[in-house]
Amino acid sequence: MKPAYKMLDEQTGRYLPFVYPEELPFWEAARRHELVLQRCDGCGRAWYPIGPACPHCFSTKWDWSRMSGRGTLHNYVVYHKAWTPYFESRVPYAVVQVELEEGPRLTTNLLGCALADIRIGMPVVVDYEEIPGDITLVQFRPAKEQS
């Protein structure tokens, strides 16, 4: 992949993420359906948003590390207003914040879950969504009930 700074897919009207140069490994992993974040060589912790140093101990020695993909639904809101014409067919839709087992929280959507079934504290697992621009978004869906 290469860095990409396209705000909008003209065909669908969908907003795209910017792919910043230092964030390429995250996006390349998502295309392989893997969730990776940076993990510190010094204190062992992972973090988000992606950045040049560990925000816990300020070490600049770190590696991209595969996350378990398991987490908890930490927060959510429901959009009723469509900010652009593209979202008119999507409202109402939820935006969620997922707390990964490893600690960092990601802002995503929750796939395969009716709005009425969303609960703070519910277990979720990582999923992936292919969008225009050859980009794969990291998403989440409810974890299957443990039996």
Add this chain to the structure above:
Amino acid sequence: MTDTAQAMRDRTAVSGVGLLLGKYPERTSLSLAVEAYDIALADAGLERKDVDGIIQLSYGYDYDRFLEAVGADVRYAYQGWSHGRFVAPMLQHAAMAVATGMAKAVAIVHGRRSKAYGQTADHEMWRQGLGPHGESPAYGALGPAFGAAIAAQRYFHLYGGSNEDLAPIAMAFRKHAQLNPIAVRKDPMTREDYLKSRWIIEPLRLFDCCQNNDGGACIIVTSAERARDLRKPPVYISGMQGVHAGRQLHNLTLPGLGVAQQDVFPYRPTREDLYAYEMAGVTQKDIDALITYDAFSPLVLFALERFGFCGPGEAREFVKDGRIELGGELPINTGGGLLSEGHMIGWNLFIEAVRQLRHECGPRQVKDAQVIQYGSFLGESVIFRR
């Protein structure tokens, strides 16, 4: 707080204000800023040549264009980021520039069109590592309201309550706006009207969100001594503290709510979190009215808990029963706030504080107001006295 900070008490004062609010489709942000500056000069009884400092937010036109337009040269110019959280710091910079002798009179000027060309808001949601209110456009996490909605949801999750708890805030500010001739939203609002207003980002409704309007604002800061010789009664800048920022202080929330990467804990301010009161030599009990940044109604809950007017999770009860209305125990946003008076990034909030302390607010005057605090959820504050 250092001894130097302590020495700022009542050294400087607001000497002049100018405010325009409404719809000006035929105008530019530059011309609205220039008009507000002209009104503030007349209000203070100052002339262009008396103003040797200029501060403004980046809003399409910049400080250099403003100064060319008014034909003035200054020795202190400064420009900040176009967000409400940096309104208090600009007033603080003006006070510090005057107190240290870098300028004699600093004008903070602002002009805005609700939809204007060349504003950074058009693309800043794509900033590296989420937008300035936590936005993430590819996921449909759009607009400043997102930050307030995720914070309100966490607040209700931790402390109980729901959207209905925000109704008294929107209704109180609407009542205040009805007593304010220049307010943009003045229609009566009942609890039923509030509950019928449409969802924008649940748990926030339309009436939890400020509207957008055009306008201009200007505030002139001079030394306290100089202010006493000018046209209007001085409003002294008695205490102040800065925007608190970092991982635990995400925008549009309160520490401890667990928004974005924040830890989860019940937030109680420490003495260090409240040094503006010490600088001013007052406590919360002395505050005759609180003015706070209310682009979204939950921010009022957060400000009350941030400054210790009530404990963690208690603000949703505090705002009920008229306590925050004119005549109540702690009137808040007596001009109607951003929610009902209008959106001037926050300058209209400061101008309301100044006018209250000059006792020129007519039917919405807080009786015998002596001390008014501007204080917002990120901990930034300016305490004024007459």
